[in-house]
């Protein structure tokens with residue numbers, strides 16, 4: 001369970017989010033460009049700090065401004081995958097995968113490599129990978145840090161349609177085979193329909209709707225998008 005109650009002044013509005021996110025399966029964060037989706041992700045992973053408020057993950061405090069607690073991003077047990085894979089170009093895939101992992105469990109390594117189907121890529125450099133393969137390696141690297149939660153910030157946006165479809169099926173497998181909860185940022189309703197069980201809708205830095213994917217797809221707000 002992710003319990004969020006934060007406020008952060010941004011350039012054109014104050015971002016405010018107060019809700020509990022039930023971390024099971026995929027929760028999509030949906031909103032138009034500039035609505036505050038990346039801000040929410042970066043508040044959760046600790047790359048930015050709220051002006052006021054708190055975030056608790058499974059009863060553990062990640063940040064609490066009143067109590068002057070702010071856990072460093074690398075200590076939050078949260079993995080983040082961004083729009084671009086951000087791999088080290090001078091390291092082979094295997095070193096990119098293991099770079100951030102403190103202690104490596106070889107069974108877990110094999111499991112993640114199998115689920116993401118990246119075993120044949122381990123000795124290649126990033127320049128020798130397609131966009132979809134790079135993103136699978138970036139997901140593998142995030143998972144090898146043993147996160148309790150995986151954040152994905154528009155992970156498909158740099159991919160063409162066939163690669164998008166392919167990566168979506170890998171994201172399904174993360175949930176079904178590895179049982180990792182995912183918060184997935186997108187402005188694409190088809191991606192939401194395809195993988196999310198719950199949806200939070202943001203507009204101008206405010207949470208305007210939250211519910212199951214079926215409920216949200218029926219909402220008047222989303223009818224304008226369809």
Ligand SMILES: Nc1ncnc2c1ncn2[C@@H]1O[C@H](COP(=O)(O)OP(=O)(O)OP(=O)(O)O)[C@@H](O)[C@H]1O
Nearest residue numbers: 009010011012031032033034035036037038039040
């Ligand atoms: N560190 C910051 N300080 C002040 N304003 C910011 C900061 N980061 C983002 N903003 C502004 O806050 C708003 C929300 O940005 P954010 O990147 O969270 O939106 P988004 O929904 O993720 O957009 P996109 O879909 O285009 O990535 C934007 O108007 C942006 O210019």
